[in-house]
Amino acid sequence: MIHFDNVTKIxxxxxxxxxxxxxxxxxxxxxxxxxxxxxxxxxLLKLITREDIPTEGAIYIEKVDxxxxxxxxxxxxxRKMGVVFQxxxxxxxxxxFENIAYALEVxxxxxxxxxxxxxxxxxxxxxESKAEAFPDQLSGGEKQRVAIARALAHxxxxxxxxxxxxxxxxxxxxxxxxxxxxxxxxxTTVILATHASELVNKIKKRVIALDEGRVxxxxxxxxxxx
Amino acid sequence: MNSITLFRILKNGVINYSRNFWLSLAATSIMxxxxxxxxxxxxxxxVTDISLKTIEDKVDISVYFKLGVPEAIIKQIQDQVDSFPxxxxxxxxxxxxxxxxxxxxxxxxxxxxxxxxxxxxEENPFPASLAIRVASLDxxxxxxxxxxxxxxxxxxxxxxxxxxxxxxxxxxxxAIKKIGIVLxxxxxxxxxxxxxxxxxxxxxxxxxxxxxxRLVGASDxxxxxxxxxxxVFYGLTGAxxxxxxxxxxxxxxxxxxxxxLEIDITKLADYGLNIWLLFGALVGLGVVLGAISSLIAVRxxxxx
Ligand SMILES: Nc1ncnc2c1ncn2[C@@H]1O[C@H](COP(=O)(O)OP(=O)(O)OP(=O)(O)O)[C@@H](O)[C@H]1O
Ligand SMILES: [Mg+2]
Numbered sequence: 001m002i003h004f005d006n007v008t009k010i011x012x013x014x015x016x017x018x019x020x021x022x023x024x025x026x027x028x029x030x031x032x033x034x035x036x037x038x039x040x041x042x043x044l045l046k047l048i049t050r051e052d053i054p055t056e057g058a059i060y061i062e063k064v065d066x067x068x069x070x071x072x073x074x075x076x077x078x079r080k081m082g083v084v085f086q087x088x089x090x091x092x093x094x095x096x097f098e099n100i101a102y103a104l105e106v107x108x109x110x111x112x113x114x115x116x117x118x119x120x121x122x123x124x125x126x127x128e129s130k131a132e133a134f135p136d137q138l139s140g141g142e143k144q145r146v147a148i149a150r151a152l153a154h155x156x157x158x159x160x161x162x163x164x165x166x167x168x169x170x171x172x173x174x175x176x177x178x179x180x181x182x183x184x185x186x187x188t189t190v191i192l193a194t195h196a197s198e199l200v201n202k203i204k205k206r207v208i209a210l211d212e213g214r215v216x217x218x219x220x221x222x223x224x225x226x
Numbered sequence: 227m228n229s230i231t232l233f234r235i236l237k238n239g240v241i242n243y244s245r246n247f248w249l250s251l252a253a254t255s256i257m258x259x260x261x262x263x264x265x266x267x268x269x270x271x272x273v274t275d276i277s278l279k280t281i282e283d284k285v286d287i288s289v290y291f292k293l294g295v296p297e298a299i300i301k302q303i304q305d306q307v308d309s310f311p312x313x314x315x316x317x318x319x320x321x322x323x324x325x326x327x328x329x330x331x332x333x334x335x336x337x338x339x340x341x342x343x344x345x346x347x348e349e350n351p352f353p354a355s356l357a358i359r360v361a362s363l364d365x366x367x368x369x370x371x372x373x374x375x376x377x378x379x380x381x382x383x384x385x386x387x388x389x390x391x392x393x394x395x396x397x398x399x400x401a402i403k404k405i406g407i408v409l410x411x412x413x414x415x416x417x418x419x420x421x422x423x424x425x426x427x428x429x430x431x432x433x434x435x436x437x438x439x440r441l442v443g444a445s446d447x448x449x450x451x452x453x454x455x456x457x458v459f460y461g462l463t464g465a466x467x468x469x470x471x472x473x474x475x476x477x478x479x480x481x482x483x484x485x486x487l488e489i490d491i492t493k494l495a496d497y498g499l500n501i502w503l504l505f506g507a508l509v510g511l512g513v514v515l516g517a518i519s520s521l522i523a524v525r526x527x528x529x530x
Contacts, residue, residue, distance in 0.1 A: 049441060051530055071529065072446055079443035089438045093245040106444040108231050150442065 001027045001158070001189060002048065007057035009043055009213075017043040019213045021057070025191070027157075030184045032200045033193040034224050035210035041193035042086055044210070045160050048191070049083055050074055079107055082151030086162040086193075088143050090135040090150075096142075097122070097131040100150045107154070121149045124179065140167035148176060152183060159183060159190045165199065173199065197224035235448065239455025249428040250456070256424040257464030257516060258471070260417040261508050265472060267410040273483065274406060278399045282363055285395070288386040289373050290353040293321075295381045297354070303378065304356055310372075312365035317357040324352035353383055366392050418515065425460065425519040429453065429527070436527040446528050450521065457520030461512030468512075469505050 004023040010016050018040045025031060033041045046052045047059055053067045060066070061077070069077060082103075090099050097118055104114045122128050125145040135143055144167045151159060161180065165173035177199050184190045194200060200207060200223070207222025208215060243250045291300055300318065308316045319327075325342060332338045345351060358369055366388075373382050429436075439449045 051441065075440070075443050075445045075448075078441060083441060085441075089434075089441065091435055091438055093241065093435070102439070102444075103442045105234050106439075106442065106448055108228055110230065154443075 001025055001029075001062060003060040005058050005060065007047065007054045007059060009040075009047060009052070010055045017213050018047075018054075018210075021215060023208065023215070023218070025189065027189055028184070028187055030181070030190045030203065030205040031192070032203060032205065032207045032222070032224075033191065033210060034195070034197075034200055034207060037195070038212075039210040040213040041210060042162055043213075045083070045162050045191065045193055048158075048160060049081065050077060075106070079154065080156055081158040081160060082154065082156035084144075084147050084151045084159075084161040084164040086166070088147045090143060090146060092135055095132050095134055096127060096138065096146045096149075099135070099146055100153050103150050103154050109154075117153055118149075121153050124152075125149045126175075141169070141172055144168060145172075145176070148179070152179075155188075157188060159188050160193075161190065162193045163195065164192070165194070165196055170198075177202065200224040231448065235451030236455060238452035239459065242452050243456050243459050246428070246432070249431060250460070253421075253424050253428050253460045253516075254463045254467065256417075256421050257460045257512055258467035260421045260515065261464050261468040261512050262471060263417045264414050264511065265468065265504060265508060267413060269476070271406050271410060274402060278402065281395065282399075283359065285359075285363065285366075285388060285392060287358040287360070287366065287369050287388075288355050289358065289382055290355045290384045290386075291381050292383045293351070293353060295354070299381065300354055300356065303381070307356065307358060307369070307372070310369075312360050312362065312368065314359045314361050316359075319355045319357060321350045321352045321354045324355065325350055328352060363392050363396050421515060422519045422522075425457065425516065426523040429520065429523040433527040436524065437530050440528065440530045449528060450524055453520045453524045454517055457516035457518075458513050459516070460520075461514070461516035462509060464516070465505065465508040465512040468508055473501065 002023070002025040004021045007018060007021040008016075009018040021044070033044060035041055043052070047054055048061070048066075050066050050069065058065045058067060066077060091102065094102065100118045100121060101114050104117060119128070119131075122131055125148055127142060127145055127149070130138060130142060130146075133142075135146070138146065144164060148161070148164055151161070159180070164180075165176050168176060173196065180190055180192065181203070192200075204221050206218070206220050207224065209217040209222075297320065304316050304318050307313055329339055329342060360366055360369060370385055372378065373385055436449055
């Protein structure tokens, strides 16, 4: 489904963020990307969303070199994935409900469907009562759950989650993790970038460890070792 | 693009405008100032044109005839002059009328009046004259030449030669017109640049929002649409604000200006400054400026 072919990313200021990555991700996988701060986890996810492009090498999603997709067609790629950003990225002038609905409105879904789905997903992340709240009226954990709800709302075939439990207590974090596992069980490919070792160790799925931009281990039923 | 998408773009435009209230207010105010400046300049230009025209209208050529030239001949000359295309009007002032005018002018000086009244109608020393108005100051000289020609010259006693005045007046009008055009262009350009930068700043403030929209799968046009709507709103509200400011001023100041400058302010209509037309122009200009500024500003952040 996703194929990294010798991918290197050097930022314009000269920082080498990723080096010579060869990764193959098959549909339905649950992959944890681990590594210490600055290892390149977020950079890897940003290359998949086409927020940025590799300096060398190429990334293929369903056999398409995504760097070659024209700017005006990128939204088709992004509608196939859901992304939980490390810095959350909610629209400040939209309520929780509207933030989630936005991801559904972009492809012209009918209002009735949007109302139903957003209500469902808000219940799933336990935020029914905060539907009309604006981001600056929400706690860090609540914002994060809105972001997760937005990433899931349009039922993507690929879910990218960058530190999705960073602002949550361990009970909430476990709940979110269970949610991700459930989504994965329904067929969605999940890529999780995280520091949280107890989460990764609980999942018992494939773990890719990064260090200074290089893959240092890639094991099918891995543990968090770094 | 289907109707639900169009509706959502409109809705998002309204949300953007209302929820970024202070930014919208700033952009709207600058829009109003821009439109106010441009329309004031246009009105000032029209008023100047009218005043200059009024002054030009007042400049006439007076041809005084020798005493004893029969009225029939003068009338004949009047008809002849009247048929020139450059001539706007020719007024015949018989000597009797000239005397009355003189008496009117000096009604507070009984000694003068008395001396004038000594003459009978036949002996009236006031010459009959033709007051000729030309359409354009440029034709002034041509008319004088006609009366200096051999066939008319014998009848003519005197032609008031206001060439100096006319010459100076023409120079002043030309200068005023040129300065007016330069000032209009300069200040219009200035306010348009300020407007463009204000809108750019309001959008710069929201560049992250644009990125987020892109990242959650919105197409370029779905993002651009609401910003376009916002720009149109700036234009509409700016035009309404300008009209609310400008029309009372015109209403109260107009008549006073009319009497002060001795011009007919209703003539503004001849210059396309009809109230509704002006409002239409304000709306049109505002909408176009707002939409173009928005589109140019938002384009920069659609790269991700
Ligand atoms: N836009 C950028 N410009 C320049 N350098 C960058 C940029 N973004 C990230 N970097 C650098 O690239 C390296 C990898 O950053 P990245 O954000 O991928 O790390 P990370 O593994 O996600 O870290 P964390 O766990 O703290 O989120 C770091 O050295 C970082 O400073
Ligand atoms: Mg990161």
